[in-house]
Amino acid sequence: MFFTHFGKYLILLKKVFKKPEKWSIYWKEIFLNMNNIGVGSLGLVGIISTFIGAVMTMQIAFQLVSDLIPSSIIGQINRDSSILELSPTITALVLAGKVGSSISSQIGSMRVSEQIDALEIMGINAPGYLILPKILAGITMVPLLVIVSIFLALAGGLMGGALSGAVTPAEYITGITSDFNGYTVAVALVKAFVFGFIITSVSAFQGFYVTGGSLEVGYASTKSVVVSCITILACDYIITAVML
Template identity: 75%
Template sequence: MFLHHFGAYLLLLKAVFKRPEKAKIYWKETMAAMVDIGLGSLGLIVIISTFIGAVMTMQIAFQLVSDLIPNSIIGQINRDSNILELGPTISALVLMGKVGSSISSQIGSMRVTEQIDALEIMGINAPGYLIQPKIIAGLLMIPALVIIAIGCAIVGGLIGGSLSGAVTAADYIMGITENFNGFTVTVAMVKAFVFGFIITSIPAYKGFYVSGGALEVGQASTQSVVIGCISILAADYLITALML
């Protein structure tokens, strides 16, 4: 069963990246998908990331109670944790629930109402027209959202640490500025690009091949989120093992 679905997934991707019939139409669809994925998820990412950064700062301060450890290390740990893991992975899991379920339900609804069949009858490459703009938008916007998430988490850590008294603003800023390794940002961006592809392609596959009615569309949307989250965690492990 796994090999069957994996093979169908690869064949769908092959059809998705065929040369478009009319580039102008694809460009408009890509811009619309970028607005939907990027701007539509911005507020959620900002709120979640800010609170995660604030909570992480307080938890790190609670665990590092020692006169031998400088308070600036709290900012350093929070920075590296958010860049390497919390920023990309938590954002991807949240976006899989929001963006992934939306993509799956949109395409699935078009399938059960025979709109995809109508596109194919008219000679339009339905996988390319419906899925390619969403994948391109995901590859462009999700890394941008991850960068924003990392920035908000670091700022949230500063605000949370200052308000709770866990660490002073000066110590926190010293921690996030010293001993910075730029390679961690490279790892985060690689994760973001891979996660962006997973978030858009797996739900699109589940929605494209759904059959039945509204109940099956809902089930496909749920399955796409579950499979996508597992795929994100597996990809996170592989990228970390290969790059670090």
Template identity: 90%
Template sequence: MFFTDFGKYLLLIKSVFKKPEKWRIYWKEIFLSMDNIGVGSLSLVAIISTFIGAVMTMQIAFQLVSDLIPSSIIGQINRDSSILELSPTITALVLAGKVGSSISSQIGSMRVSEQIDALEIMGINAPGYLILPKIIAGITMVPLLVIVSIFLAIFGGLAGGAISGAVTPADYIMGITGDFNGYTVTVAMVKAFVFGFVITSISAYQGFYVRGGSLEVGLASTKSVVVSCITILACDYIITALML
């Protein structure tokens, strides 16, 4: 079953990237998908990132209780952890649940109501028209959301450390500004780009090939979240092993 599904997925992606009939009719869908994925998820990502940054600061401070370790190291660890792992991965997992299920149910509903069949009868490349705008929006907006998540996680760490007394703002700022390696941002952006593609393409695949009625649409939506989350974690490991 894995190889069958994987083969169908590759064939669908091949159909998605065929030359569009008219780019003009795609732009509206692209901007609408950008709004749904990016702007629609901004508040959720912001809240989660801020609290995760605050909690991470307190946990790091709890584990590094030693007179030999400067307090500024807390900010440095929180910064690098947020950039390399927490912000890209947590943001992607949250979007897999919110955006992925929405994409899958939307396309699945069109499939069971025969709207996709109607598009194909009219000579429109249904995979390209329905899925390509979502993939473009995913690989564009997810990196932007990850950047926002990184800044808010670092700010949340500053606020959480100051409120709890785990680290002073001066020591925390000294930690996040010292020994910064810009390559970590490159790794985070590569992860975000791949995660954006994974979330949108897998969710669209599950919805595009759904069969049955509303019950099957719900099952496909749930499956898209599970498969997307597993794929995100696997890609996270692969990218980390290759780039670090």
């Protein structure tokens, strides 16, 4: 069953990346999806990232109880954890639930209402027209959301440490600025790019092949979130093993 679905997924991607009939039609859809995925998710990602940064600072401070370890190391650990793992992965999992389910439901509803069949009858490449703008928007906006998430997680760590007394702002800033390795940001952006592609393509695949009615659309939406989350975590492990 896995290879059957994976084969259908690859065949769909081949149709998606077929040369568009008119790019002018696609640009409007691309910017619309960029707004939905990026701007529409900015508030949720910001709130989650800020609180995660604050909680991580307090937890790290709780575990580092030795007087031999400087308090500035708290900021350094929080910085590397946020850049390499927390911001890319948690942002992707949140977007898989919010954006992925929306994409699957939207395309699934078009399938059961025969709108996709109507597009194909008119000679329009339905996979390309419906899915390609979402994928391009995903691989563009998810890395930007991850960058915002990293900054807000670090800011949240600063506020959380100052309010709880776990670390002073000066020590925290010293920690996040010392021994910084820019390669960690490159790893985070690679993860974000791959995760953006997974969220949009997997969700669109689940919705595109829905059969039945509105009940099956709901099942496909749930399945898209589950499959996307599992795939994201598997790719997270692979990218980490290869790049680090």
